Amino acid sequence: MRIRNTLSFATHSFFNGQGFLDVQIPIITTTDYEEFGKLFQVAGLEQKPDKHKLSTIHETDGVSLDIVKAAAKEKSNIVETLKRTEGNREALAAAVQDLRKTNELVSQLEAIEKKNLKSLSSKDEVVDASRDLFLTVSGRLHLESYACALGNVYLFGPRFQADKTYSAKYALEMWMVEVEMAFSQLRDAMNCASDYFNHLIMYVLETCHEDMKFIAKRIETPASLVFSRLRQVFLKCFPTMKS
Template sequence: MERMAIHKALGGTSAGELICLKGWVRTLRTGKDVAFFALNDGSCFASLQVVVTPQLPNYEELVKIGTGACLSVQGVLVESPAAGQRWEVQAQKVEVLGDADSDYPLQKKRHSLEFLRSIAHLRPRSNTFGAVFRLRSALSFAIHRFFHERGFLYVHTPIITANDCEGAGEMFRVTTLDSENPPRNSGNIDWSQDFFGERTGLTVSGQLQGELFATAFSDIYTFGPTFRAENSNTSRHAAEFWMIEPEMAFADLEDDCRLAEDFLRYLVTYTLQHCGEDLAFFNERVEKGLLDKLQALAKARFETMTYSEAVSRLQASGESFQFPVAWGRDLQSEHERYLTEKVVGGPVFVTDYPVGIKAFYMRLNNDERTVAAMDLLVPRVGEIIGGSQREERLPVLQRRMEESGIAPESLWWYLDTRRWGSCPHAGFGLGFERLLMYLTGMENIRDVIPFPRTPGNARF
C-alpha cells in the first residue's frame, strides 16, 4: 500500500479509509490493553494518534519501543473521541522500521535552543525546527514564484570568485596550495601557481555577475549561498548564508524601491496564506503578537525619507541613543527601529546615503555627496533590504573604484558593460535568514539555518 503523508490524512481523507503511514514516534502512552503513539512524518506540525491493541501479534514488542522510533502503520482512519484531535488511526499492522535507544535526546519536554543547536542532526524532529524548516522551504518556493510571475531570469552566479564585491576583504580563501610550504615570488605567495591561477575565495555576493546578465536579459535574480569570513558571534551574523539579489535594467532608485516593497509584501502575504499552522505555533511559543505584526506589514503603507531627513528627525527626537547620530555616520539598529516604530509607525525606505559609507558601485547623485541607495527598514528589526541604483557612467565608476582602493583593472570585465551598451540599472539584496527571523520571530540566525556555520563551528 502506498504511503500517505500525515498532512493529507488529517485534511483530505474520510472515516473508514484504510491508509498506510510512516513516521517517527513523538510520544508513547500505554494503558490497560491499549497503547497510543503520536506519529509525525514532518509533513505538517500536527502528529496523528495511532491506537494499538493486543490483537496485533507484535503488541508486546511495540509497547517497549522508544520515543523517536520509526514505524510503518497500516490501519483505518476513524473519528477520535479524544479532545483536541479530529482523527486517529486504529492500527491493523505496525512494523518497526528502526527502534530508538533509551538515550534518545528529544524526549517529551521543552528543550533550550542552545541545546538543540548541539544536536543539529536531530533538531529538525522537534516542533520548533520542524516549523522553521517547513516555512523556509515554503518561502524558497514563494521567492522563485514571485520572480517567475514577473518574467525575471534565474541566474546561478559563481560560488568561487576572484573578486570581492563589497571590498571588505572578509572572504574565505579557496586554494590547493600547500599551506605549510606555498610557492613564493619575491617573498609573497605566488598565486599564479594555484588551481585557478590567481587568488580566489568564496563569494560574498552574486551582484556583480548579476549586473552582467541584466545587461542581456533586462530583469534577473540570483538566490544562492554567500559567505563572509567575519569573526562575529552576534545573533545576526553567520559565515554562510543565502541571499536573494534581483537586478533590473532600465531601472532607477524609485523602481528599485517599488520592487522591494512588492517583494516583501508578497512574501509576508504568502506566509500568512500558506503557513498558518506553523505561524500559529511561532505566535504562541516564540513571539507574542507575530501574526499581528505580519498582518500589519502586509497592509502597511511604505513611507520614504532621505538619509538627511532621517538624521534630522533622530537629532530632534530628544532620545538618548547609545550611538550618537551625525550626518555621515551609518545608522545603527536603534536608530532604524526608532524611525520605524516612533517616527513612521511602519516600514520606511531611507534613501540617498552619504557616499563615504556606501559601496563603489552605487550611483553618485548630482550633489556628489550622496549616492542613490536605499535601505528598507521595518519595525522590530530595522534594515531588512538594502539596494541601490548602480553607477552606469564609466568615468564616474572608475573614479569611485579608485577612491575606494579598488584597482579598476581587477574588474575589467565589469567595466566593459559600461563601455558597450551601458544602461541605467538597479537592484537590491535580501538576506534570506534575516527574512526568516522576521517571519518566525526567532532571535538567532543559527536557528533558521539547517546547519549554521559560525566562528569555531562547522559541525554536522
C-alpha cells in the same frame, strides 16, 4: 523548514511573475565585488611542486640529506660491528665520535628542510587572482553582466563572509536575494522590493498558518498577536521615491 521552503518558493514565484530571470553564479570565485572584503579563502587545485624548489629543500650548500642519512646508517653498522669484536678500542671510540657528528648533521639538515617546506607552503598576504580562490560574497558583478544581455535578473543563494574573530576557518553563511533591473529607475527598484516583501508576508499567512501558531506557542506569544503584527506590516505603506 516548512516556512523556509514556503519563503523560497514565494521568492521564485514572485520574481518569475514579475518577468525576472533566475540566474546562477559560481560559489567559488576569484572576484571581490567592489572590494566587499572579508573573503573566505578555500583550497584550489593541487599544483605540481616546483622541482627546483624541492631540490633546494633536500640540498643545503651541496650537502644532500639523503646521502648524509645513508652515511649515518653505514657508520652505525660499523660501530655495531666493532662492538661485537675485540678490536682496537681507539678505532671504536673514533667510529662512535664520527657517528655522533654525522647524526648531528642529519638533525641540522632535517630542521632546515622542515623550515623550507613551511616557507614553501605559506601563502602571500597579497591576493593573487590566478591562484587564490574564495567563497563568493556577492553576485552583483555577474548580475550586471547578465542584466545587460537578458534584462531584469535576480539571484537567490548562499553568500559567505570570513570572520577571523574566532578562527581563520570560521565563515558566515547567509542566503541573499540580489536583483538587477536593466534600464530601470531607482523608484521602480524600491517599489519592487516593497511588493516582494509584502508577497512573502501574504504567502506565509496563507500557507503556514499552523506552523506560525506553533512558533507563537514556543515563544510564549499569543498567535493572534503574531498574525496581527504581520498583517500590520503587510498593510503598512512603505515610503517610495517619486520621479
